[in-house]
Amino acid sequence: MQGQEEAAAGSPAESCQIVHVRGPIIVGAGPSGLAVAATLSRHAVPFTVLERSDGIADLWTNRTYDRLRLHLPKVFCELPHARFPADFPAYPSKHDFLRYLRSYAARFGVAPLFGRTVTRARFDAAAALWRVTAVVSAGGRAAATEHYASPWLVVATGENAEVVVPRVKGRERFTGEVLHSSAYRSGERFKGKRVLVVGCGNSGMEMCLDLCERGATPFMSVRSGVHVLPREMFGRSTFGIAMSLLKWRLPIKLVDWLLLLVARLVLGDTAKHGLRRPKLGPLEIKNITGKSPVLDVGAWSLIKSGNIKIVPEVESFISGNGVRFVDGNEMAFDAVIFATGYRSNVPSWLKQQDDGELFTEDGNKAKAQQQQQQTSNGHWLGPKGLYCVGFSGRGLLGAGADALSAAADIAGRWQEWAAAAPGPKISSSV
Secondary structure (H helix, E strand, O other), X not given: OOOEOOOOOOOHHHOOOEEEOXXXXXXXXXXXXXXXXXXXXXXXXXXXXXXXXXXXXXXXXXXXXXXXXXXXXXXXXXXXXXXXXXXXXXXXXXHHHHHHHHHHHHHOOOOOEOOEEEEEEEEEOOXXXXXXXXXXXXXXXXXXXXXXXXXOEEEOOOOOOXXXXXXXXXXXXXXXXEEEHHHOOOHHHHOOOEEEEEOOOHHHXXXXXXXXXXXXXXXXXXXXXXXXXXXXXXXXXXXXXXHHHHHOOOOHHHHXXXXXXXXXXXXXXXXXXXXXXXXXXXXXXXXXXXXXXXXXXXXXXXXXXXXXXXXXXXXXXXXEOEEEEOOOOEEEOOEEEEOOOEEOOHHHOEOOEOOEOOEOOOOOEOHHHHHHHHOOOOOOEOOOOEEXXXXXXXXXXXXXXHHHHHHHHHHHHXXXXXXXOOOOEEEOOO
């Protein structure tokens, strides 16, 4: 396997063995993990990729709706060292993107070890190694436990590892269908039904569009303000225009003002239809919270026409198929879809270090860590050989930049380490 160290998979009786990996351990085989591995491969640095699912890009493969397309033009979504095929559309579908990722992995010899769920990673100061424990699953059941050790650990599980479903009072009383957007594929089976979509981000808006086109009656519950922008302005992508303006070193507040001015001309006053805009501009909010503005792909016209109805935040479920909103009104629905996003799961397995918190309980990079890193190396470098790729809040573009930086740093350290510790070793002591 090019660039990949073979792990010693074994039975539970063999689980005390430790595989000393030549090169870094990469946790996660999504776009971030693949980008790091591919770049390491170009540096001739070996690596081991551990992935809990049975294939690459589990989120894109198993937890996205059928009509999904990249919301940004393909030029902003390419991973390092490989362009999208010329015949791909400007906004590739999820199937296009998965084809690209599989080709990418094959091209750079990235062969992850699938079915490995990392349950613990800690830094052993005495040995100056990261010790990683993974449960091996076969046929949906835990079959063995493996232990790995390396001077470097790359956290590439991303910001979207676990679904987020808010706790709503009375949910157990609701007799209709309740699901997270990760389980939604198409609005076809909701034809003729009243469906409440909780959440007004890009996914919530597009699912409402899909439901409407499939003959359902969608309602979208909006809790707070949201910026809706046209996907394109003046024949160019809105994101591309924003990036060009920022490259000209225009202040972010001025760029936001220009974007909102054009959005008002193109879309009108969104507040008149129930979507009030936040006080801060879209790019400013993105920088502070990581929350992206909605890039409209057709839902806005259906909101204006009343085919997609805007309702307030949900207060509780009531008996039968009823929902009560914070304004006191009640309505009945056949189904409720929570388009409430995802979170990182890193805190559940990465043990915090004595020299500071790396991730908060909700899976975000700790503020102190972010502030320290933003002055020198972005979001990707942690202490003691730890690298975090895909946590900058800048999507695929940011993940690619992080991967290039992390892999280059590892490659520089690898040369010295490889000379002192050539070849993999197996130890029987934990």
